[in-house]
Amino acid sequence: MEKQSSKSLKILVTGAAGQIAYSFLPLLCSGEVFGKDVKIFLNLLDIPQQEEVLQGVVYELEDCGFPLLGGIMFKSNDHKDLFRGVDVAIFMGGSLRKPGMERRDLLEANVHIFREQGKILNENANPNCKILVVTNPVNTNCLILQQNCSNIPAKNFTCLSRLNLNRAKNQVKFIKLEKV
Numbered sequence: 539m540e541k542q543s544s545k546s547l548k549i550l551v552t553g554a555a556g557q558i559a560y561s562f563l564p565l566l567c568s569g570e571v572f573g574k575d576v577k578i579f580l581n582l583l584d585i586p587q588q589e590e591v592l593q594g595v596v597y598e599l600e601d602c603g604f605p606l607l608g609g610i611m612f613k614s615n616d617h618k619d620l621f622r623g624v625d626v627a628i629f630m631g632g633s634l635r636k637p638g639m640e641r642r643d644l645l646e647a648n649v650h651i652f653r654e655q656g657k658i659l660n661e662n663a664n665p666n667c668k669i670l671v672v673t674n675p676v677n678t679n680c681l682i683l684q685q686n687c688s689n690i691p692a693k694n695f696t697c698l699s700r701l702n703l704n705r706a707k708n709q710v711k712f713i714k715l716e717k718v
């Protein structure tokens with residue numbers, strides 16, 4: 539008989555029909571992220587143009603039969619139900635930098651998204667919600683989100699910047715080697 543878990547987390551993932559989410563969601567549901575004894579209730583968000591893809595992702599997760607996966611709610615608009623009572627919110631959704639696009643254009647495209655989703659998060663999430671931003675530019679998006687969430691402590695917000703850190707470290711390392 540399967541051991542029942544007493545701990546559970548309600549987790550929002552935006553950009554759930556995207557490539558990063560496709561790799562990440564199985565890890566989340568298999569207990570690799572929060573442990574093998576934490577039940578996961580998933581709230582998945584993407585945009586209307588991705589509705590069919592999102593449905594496909596949900597079917598695949600259901601097919602996997604993850605014992606820790608307690609349920610999935612998914613929508614293709616910023617419906618407040620998806621944000622209600624979430625303990626963890628992972629932001630992977632947003633516009634990608636397209637050819638010819640300046641960094642400033644990407645910022646503008648994502649500012650609106652993070653401002654609006656920040657407001658909904660603020661009004662609906664668990665006030666102790668932990669937030670991780672993956673969408674680039676991560677630092678800016680994370681700051682915009684945090685500034686629109688006065689009900690959630692600023693220390694609860696973080697973003698994935700390890701890639702930039704590793705790149706910077708390697709640049710420094712190789713500059714040093716070139717000089718030797």
Ligand SMILES: NC(=O)c1ccc[n+]([C@@H]2O[C@H](COP(=O)([O-])OP(=O)(O)OC[C@H]3O[C@@H](n4cnc5c(N)ncnc54)[C@H](O)[C@@H]3O)[C@@H](O)[C@H]2O)c1
Pocket residue numbers: 552553554555556557558559583584585588630631632633634651671672673674675676698699700701
């Ligand atoms: N921080 C890091 O280390 C790191 C590493 C890799 C990728 N990224 C970033 O992660 C993000 C996702 O990458 P990807 O390869 O999965 O991109 P992707 O284009 O495959 O997925 C992005 C998804 O976001 C959705 N989306 C767009 N607007 C949305 C909105 N308003 N609400 C919800 N969803 C929305 C899109 O429809 C799409 O399905 C990108 O911004 C990318 O730059 C960050």
